[in-house]
Amino acid sequence: MLLLRADPAVRWTALGLAKRLYISDKLAAQLLQELRDSGIARxxxxxxxHFAPSSPELEAVLGQLAGAYSRSLVEITNLIHSRTSRKAQRLVDAFEWRKG
Structure with missing residues (x-):
């Protein structure tokens, strides 16, 4: 999400995202579909x-998430990559967008 948000004008394909994130094309395609289904990308x-939040409220929340990530890069990265799935799930839960 942060990568797409960094330049909303960029058009991303699964292949391009896979190369940038060092993941498989299949996983990249799944991530793009999930971002679309979540209203984060179109x-x-x-x-x-490309990055296109479905509402101004969602765009604001994603902006807050991007800000938190930039201020606490090491802590959030460690949490994301921790082997303790419960910690990672807490991060996801903290920023989960609930559709009304």
Whole structure:
């Protein structure tokens, strides 16, 4: 999400995202679909996606998340990559967007 948010004009494909994140094309395609389904990204055509939050409220929350990440990069990165799934789940829960 943060990568797409960094430049909303960039069109991302699964292949491009996979190369940038060092993940498989299949996982990148799944991530793009999840971002689309969550209202964070919009699918422009068959393969291209870009950052396009579905509401101003969601865009504001994502901005807050980006700010927290930039202020606490090491702590959040450690939490994301920790082997304790409960800690990572707490982070996800803290920033989970609940559709009304």
């Amino acid at each position: 699918q422009l055509d068959g393969e291209n996606y």
